[in-house]
Amino acid sequence: xxxxxxxxxxxIGIVSSLGEGLDAHWDALNARRINVDEKRFAPYxxxxxxxxxxxxQIPKKGDQRQMEAWQxxxxxxxxxxxxxxxxxGDQGIxxxxxxxxxxxxxxxxxxxxxxxxxxxxxxxSAPGFLNERLLNDLRPxxxxxxxxxxxxxxxxxxxxxxxxxRTFMGEEAASIDAxxxxxxxxxxxxxxxxxxxxxxxxxxxxxxILYEFGDFNxxxxxxxxxxxxxxxxxxxxxxxxxxxxxxxxxxxxxGAKPYARLTRVVSDLAQRKQPGAVTKSLEALWSKLDMPAxxxxxxxxxxxxxxxxxxxxxxxGGLAGxxxxxxxxxxxxxxxxxxxxxxxxxxxxxxxxxxxxxxxxTGLEVEMSKPPxxxxxxxxxxxxxxxxxxxEAIT
Amino acid sequence: MTAPRDKFGRPIVVVTGMxxxxxxxxxxxxxxxxxxxxxxxxxxxTRFPIDGLKSTMAGTVDFxxxxxxxxxxxxxxxxxxxxxxxxxxxxxxxxxxxxxxLFLAVAPVEVEWPQRLEVGRAVGKPDFDVNDVxxxxxGGKFAAYHHRFMFGSVAGHLAEKFGTKGSPISxxxxxxxxxxxxxxxxxxxxxxxxxxxLCVATDxxxxxxxxxxxxxxxxxxxxxxxxxxxxxxxxxxxxxxxxAEGAGTLVLESYEAAVARGATILGVVAGCGExxxxxxxxxxxxxxxxxxxxVRKTLADAGxxxxxxxxxxAHGTATPENDKMEYLGISAVFGERAKQIPVSxxxxxxxxxxxxxxxxxxxxxxLTLEHQRIPPTINYEIPDPAIPFxxxxxxxxxxxxxxxxxxxxxxxxQNASLILTREPI
Numbered sequence: 001x002x003x004x005x006x007x008x009x010x011x012i013g014i015v016s017s018l019g020e021g022l023d024a025h026w027d028a029l030n031a032r033r034i035n036v037d038e039k040r041f042a043p044y045x046x047x048x049x050x051x052x053x054x055x056x057q058i059p060k061k062g063d064q065r066q067m068e069a070w071q072x073x074x075x076x077x078x079x080x081x082x083x084x085x086x087x088x089g090d091q092g093i094x095x096x097x098x099x100x101x102x103x104x105x106x107x108x109x110x111x112x113x114x115x116x117x118x119x120x121x122x123x124x125s126a127p128g129f130l131n132e133r134l135l136n137d138l139r140p141x142x143x144x145x146x147x148x149x150x151x152x153x154x155x156x157x158x159x160x161x162x163x164x165x166r167t168f169m170g171e172e173a174a175s176i177d178a179x180x181x182x183x184x185x186x187x188x189x190x191x192x193x194x195x196x197x198x199x200x201x202x203x204x205x206x207x208x209i210l211y212e213f214g215d216f217n218x219x220x221x222x223x224x225x226x227x228x229x230x231x232x233x234x235x236x237x238x239x240x241x242x243x244x245x246x247x248x249x250x251x252x253x254x255g256a257k258p259y260a261r262l263t264r265v266v267s268d269l270a271q272r273k274q275p276g277a278v279t280k281s282l283e284a285l286w287s288k289l290d291m292p293a294x295x296x297x298x299x300x301x302x303x304x305x306x307x308x309x310x311x312x313x314x315x316x317g318g319l320a321g322x323x324x325x326x327x328x329x330x331x332x333x334x335x336x337x338x339x340x341x342x343x344x345x346x347x348x349x350x351x352x353x354x355x356x357x358x359x360x361x362t363g364l365e366v367e368m369s370k371p372p373x374x375x376x377x378x379x380x381x382x383x384x385x386x387x388x389x390x391x392e393a394i395t
Numbered sequence: 396m397t398a399p400r401d402k403f404g405r406p407i408v409v410v411t412g413m414x415x416x417x418x419x420x421x422x423x424x425x426x427x428x429x430x431x432x433x434x435x436x437x438x439x440x441t442r443f444p445i446d447g448l449k450s451t452m453a454g455t456v457d458f459x460x461x462x463x464x465x466x467x468x469x470x471x472x473x474x475x476x477x478x479x480x481x482x483x484x485x486x487x488x489x490x491x492x493x494x495x496x497l498f499l500a501v502a503p504v505e506v507e508w509p510q511r512l513e514v515g516r517a518v519g520k521p522d523f524d525v526n527d528v529x530x531x532x533x534g535g536k537f538a539a540y541h542h543r544f545m546f547g548s549v550a551g552h553l554a555e556k557f558g559t560k561g562s563p564i565s566x567x568x569x570x571x572x573x574x575x576x577x578x579x580x581x582x583x584x585x586x587x588x589x590x591x592x593l594c595v596a597t598d599x600x601x602x603x604x605x606x607x608x609x610x611x612x613x614x615x616x617x618x619x620x621x622x623x624x625x626x627x628x629x630x631x632x633x634x635x636x637x638x639a640e641g642a643g644t645l646v647l648e649s650y651e652a653a654v655a656r657g658a659t660i661l662g663v664v665a666g667c668g669e670x671x672x673x674x675x676x677x678x679x680x681x682x683x684x685x686x687x688x689x690v691r692k693t694l695a696d697a698g699x700x701x702x703x704x705x706x707x708x709a710h711g712t713a714t715p716e717n718d719k720m721e722y723l724g725i726s727a728v729f730g731e732r733a734k735q736i737p738v739s740x741x742x743x744x745x746x747x748x749x750x751x752x753x754x755x756x757x758x759x760x761x762l763t764l765e766h767q768r769i770p771p772t773i774n775y776e777i778p779d780p781a782i783p784f785x786x787x788x789x790x791x792x793x794x795x796x797x798x799x800x801x802x803x804x805x806x807x808x809q810n811a812s813l814i815l816t817r818e819p820i
Contacts, residue, residue, distance in 0.1 A: 044529070066676060099671070103567075104546060105503045110525055117515030118522060128446025130508060131603055135447055138604075140611040144676050144806070148503040148546075148567045153807030156673035162685070165671040165809060166575055169503065170547030170565040177564050181579070188586040205525045209514070210506060212532035214541030267562035269554055383542065384551050385562055 004187035008251045008258035008394065009347040011085025011244030013077040013197070016331055016341070017047035017237055021080060022348055029345070029356035034330055036222050036235060037203075043219045046202050047237035047332030052076060058158050068106040068145035069238075071154050074199025077240030078155045081195065085244035086256060093254070094160040098191045099152055100182050101167045102175035102198040102336040106146030108206045112137040151199060161195055172301065173267060173385025174198070175339040180265035180387070182245055192250040197242030198336035207236060216305050216382055225304040225328030226313070226362045232306035234382060237332025241340040243347070260347035260391050264289055267387035278311035278380055283318070285388045289376060295321040296374040297355050299346050301338035302326050303382045312380045313364065322376075323368035329359050339387065342377035346391035349375060399651035401665075402698045405585040407819045411658040412485025412646030413758045414477035417745040418454035418639055421476055427762050430770040431791040435623035435744050437637050443603050450615040452622030453601045454639025454746030465507050469599030471549045473642035473751075474499070478557060478595055481644035485658065487591055488558070495589040497559035498579040499550045500572030500596035502750045506544045507602060510537075549597070559593050570710070570805030571669075572596060573643060573753025574813055578667040580647045590652035596754030597642035606638060612677060614714060624774050626747075628711035628740035629718050629786045631779040636712040639746025643754035650819060662761040665798065665814045666697025672808030679720040679804065686724030689810035690800070694728070697814040699798065701729045704736065704814070706769055706794065708760045708801040709784075711740025712747055717804060722782040737794060738784040743773040753803040757813055760799040764817040768793050 014020065017035040018028035037048045054072050057079030058064050064072060082088040087097070116133045144150050149167040156162050168174040168181075175198045185191040201207075211217050211234075218233030245262055266288045270281035298316060302309045316324050327341055334341060349355045355372045358365030373393040380386045401407050415422065418436025419429040429436070436454045445451040459476065461468040488494045514537060518527050542548055550563035568575040573596030580592030609615050616625040616635035627633040653660055670692055672685035679686060694701065710721055726733035741759050748755050763769055768791055775788040798816045803809075 105505055108505070113511065114523075114525055114528075117512065117518075117528070120512050121515055121518065121523070122521070127444035131444060131447045131607065134604055134607045135611075138607060138611060143608040143612060146503070146505075147569065147807065149569050149805075149807045149809060150676060152671075153676055153809075156671045156808050157676065160673050162671040162673040162808070164669040165568065165807070166579075167567050168564055169501070169567055170550055170563075171545055173547060173562050174565065177562050180562075181564070184586055184588065185582065190582055190586070205529065206506075209525075209529055209532050210541060210544060212529055213537040213539075215533045215535065215538075216541070217533075269551065269562050271555060381547075383545065384547055387562065 005189060006248040007183050007186040007245050007262045008248055009243050009260050009262055010246055010251050010256040010258050011081040012259060012344045012347060013080030013084055013242045014344050015052055015073060015077050016239035017050055018330065019050045020052055026348060026352060029330065032357065032359045038222060041205065041208060044208050044217050045222050045235040047235060048203055049073060049238035063158055066141055066144065067154055070106060070199050070201040071145060071151050073201060073238060073240035074151045075154045075158050077197060077199060078195060078242040079159055081242035081244050082159055091160055093193065094162065096163045097161045098163045098194040099155065099161050099165045100178040100194060100196045101152040102178045103148040103151050103167050103169060104336055105148055107201065107204050109142060110205055171335055172338060172379050172381035173387065175336045176267045176379050176387030179339065179343060179389060180267055183262055183265050186245060186247050193246035195242055195244055197340045199240035200238060200334040200337040202236030202238045202332060202334060218304060224360050225302055225326040226360050226364045228304045232304060234303045234305050234333035237334045239331055239334040239337045239341060241337050241344050243340060243343055258394055260350040261394050263390040263392045265389040269385055276311065278308050278386060279314045281386045282312060282315040282378065282380065285386060289388060289390045296376060297323040297368055297372045298376045298378060299342040300324060300326045301342050301379040302328050303333045304328050305382045308380050308382060323355055324365050339379040343389055343391060346375035346377050350391060350393050406587065407650035408581045408584045408647050408664045409650045409653050410645050410661045410761060411487060411648050411653050412481035413661060413761060414480025414644040415755055415758045416456060416473050416476050417641040417748065417755060418456055419745055422480055423762060430744055430759065431768055433771050433773045433789060435773060437622045437625055437746050439622050448606060449610050449617045450606060451619045452625055452637060454637060455601045456640040464509065465543060466600040466602050467504050467543055467548065470501060470597050471552055473599050474549060474553055474595050474597035477642040477644040481646050485646040487646055492558040493593050495559065495591035495593060496561050496583060497550060497554050497563035497593045498576040499553060499563060499565045500576040500750045500754060501549050501565050502598050502600045503567055504544050504546050506540065508604060510540050553595060557593065567750065568805060568809040569807050570749055571753055571803035571809040571811040572750040573755060574803040574811035576754060577645060577664060577757055577813060578669065578811060581664050581667050584647060584649050590649045592647045594647055594754060595644045596751040598748050598750040599640045601638050601640055609638060616713065626713050626743045627774040628713040628743050628772050629779055629782050629784055630775055631777045633713040633715060633718060635714050636742065637746035639748045641745060641748035641751045641755050643751055643758045645754060662764055663816045663819050665816045665820055666693050667813055668693030668696050669811045672810060677806050678716060683720055683723040683727060685810050686720055686804060687727045689812050690724055690728045693812040693814055699814060701732060704798050704800050706763060706796045706799045707736060707738040708756050708799055709738050709740045710802040710804045711742050713742060718782055722784060734783045735785060737769050737787050739769055739787040740772045741770060757801050757815060760801045760815045763799060764796055764815065767796055
């Protein structure tokens with residue numbers, strides 16, 4: 001095997017409840033801004049998408065109409081990332097750019113579902129009743145807006161990213177593995193340049209129902225993610241985050257300016273029946289990062305859900321001298337998008353020569369005065385999957 | 396001994412175990428017997444009422460049942476059966492301890508109607524809205540449905556049951572998913588990350604809403620009577636695909652590791668290729684360039700020329716568009732040979748197993764290499780003159796086969812191809 005190639009993050013696209021683009025996010029994080037809506041889905045709390053003009057990245061209205069919100073958010077963020085990397089419209093590069101998208105599924109037509117459930121509750125259970133209602137009420141295009149791989153499909157259609165296209169699924173772990181595989185392919189020379197990311201629409205009652213089955217939703221009162229011990233839960237957030245990652249030689253050849261280096265991504269699936277399994281899993285992953293010292297920074301994607309958040313806190317508590325930031329407080333929980341979000345904020349912080357300030361009343365997050373050169377991004381899924389990445393300054 | 400690396404210096408990736416379930420049966424032996432006899436697994440759906448449906452047949456796997464019923468649970472069970480067969484044949488690792496990662500092709504997951512209706516009934520008042528449903532969803536009554544309907548649930552189950560290593564990857568590239576799972580396994584072995592990979596592709600999603608969704612896209616055949624004749628790849632009177640269920644599992648290993656442990660080598664994954672079509676959400680680029688590019692990339696990845704391919708296991712869905720575009724793509728690359736090379740579509744018999752298709756058909760390709768016999772394209776009574784493939788019509792054919800190309804072209808512009816050989820090349 002040849003020595004692994006260095007992988008650079010050369011493009012970042014973010015849209016979230018805090019706005020769009022790097023400057024808006026940097027300002028919002030420094031102002032410790034939090035955007036939550038406690039009314040629309042009360043008693044559930046969500047971080048709604050900031051107002052976005054989708055036309056800026058998805059110029060054809062026809063394309064926008066073919067997408068549900070999560071696909072629009074993702075296609076928009078992917079466009080921002082391509083702009084940021086300076087490859088937007090460069091068909092020579094886009095035509096061979098690889099893509100790994102981490103995706104869930106699309107929104108159901110809740111009005112149709114509720115009308116069918118009401119009719120069924122009134123005793124309408126004739127054979128073929130469900131068929132008739134679905135045949136009459138489902139919009140043909142809705143299916144395509146729901147299919148997991150159609151976020152990648154829309155990015156290909158709208159932006160022309162058309163090398164390889166793979167969609168990973170599986171909640172938080174999907175994007176950790178997307179980053180892991182993207183890095184492994186670049187390091188080994190299987191890919192020169194890859195677009196990797198995810199999108200999530202947190203403003204969905206059908207998702208709230210799914211997570212309510214497991215009592216995962218934050219209810220009644222917003223608390224920062226580290227302060228939910230007695231009131232565990234996540235507040236779903238809307239966000240889209242994409243990164244352009246490429247080999248150093250590919251970036252240098254086209255004169256691209258890097259934000260940071262993606263050095264390592266590791267992941268695992270702890271069997272969580274044992275208390276403490278997540279703490280152990282995170283400790284084992286940390287040891288694979290070969291961090292020279294503990295005095296770096298950690299951007300955690302902790303959900304706020306228990307017991308996994310306390311297990312992650314136990315792990316973080318063992319990192320003496322590390323500055324910790326939880327994205328869950330400012331952005332809510334964005335499932336597949338949380339890990340790319342952490343990577344994006346790590347690369348942004350390194351490129352700006354500062355870690356954004358703490359936003360945490362519990363004292364777990366502390367100030368970091370020196371410019372960060374190594375930031376570890378963690379992700380521990382709300383029910384399964386753990387992972388970590390090391391993002392470093394380029395030397 | 397052959398060098399353990401291919402001509403590009405990469406570890407050679409071999410197959411040492413295979414398992415398959417389709418509507419024709421469980422296991423390679425049963426499937427092979429019925430495929431080469433030209434039998435169809437397509438039948439009229441009995442799992443749920445078909446009143447009002449335009450397409451009333453499917454390749455359902457009715458001999459496997461799960462309780463409580465759900466497509467996701469059936470998907471999981473089909474994967475279990477195929478994987479047990481593959482691991483049994485391979486003899487790799489120990490029970491519950493597979494020495495490598497899991498790559499799982501699986502359909503996107505959603506809460507399904509039986510469960511949604513159950514939750515709706517629990518509201519217990521008339522004229523309720525979504526907030527009323529939300530209010531009764533928590534508290535643990537439906538906790539099992541959270542896990543069941545997470546996208547990572549099938550992979551989590553398989554990883555625990557078979558003891559695969561690391562974080563399992565669930566993926567969807569629509570109808571190309573099975574091929575993508577194999578491709579991810581091949582890439583991991585070529586990178587030297589692992590000596591073995593478990594590649595599983597499974598789909599048990601014939602349910603009313605899934606059938607209706609494809610129907611609303613006008614993708615399905617409506618030639619319901621007789622159901623066995625509905626799937627007509629490459630025929631002039633083809634009118635769509637037939638939804639089907641199934642699963643396929645392949646144990647991939649580096650040639651070196653397989654030889655070192657004395658494993659029987661069933662075949663070689665010589666090449667994988669993939670190229671995205673950015674033309675349309677459900678249609679191929681009319682110039683066929685992405686399909687042509689995908690086939691060329693696959694040949695290049697294997698370091699082979701079109702002359703070395705002596706059978707194509709077609710995507711062959713039997714939609715008017717797919718079959719036409721597949722011919723266009725193949726003929727652009729293979730030239731005049733496109734009319735001579737035997738091209739067969741397994742979907743004529745087992746239907747379109749969607750997320751599983753790429754792996755199920757890769758396994759059938761490997762069985763074709765093993766038996767030197769090509770399964771037919773059945774229901775081929777009225778050839779489409781615009782598609783002058785040699786489709787191995789209706790009856791299996793003995794043939795010398797050393798390298799098979801297996802194609803998968805899906806919604807969302809997903810194109811993937813594999814080249815499978817009997818021996819390392």
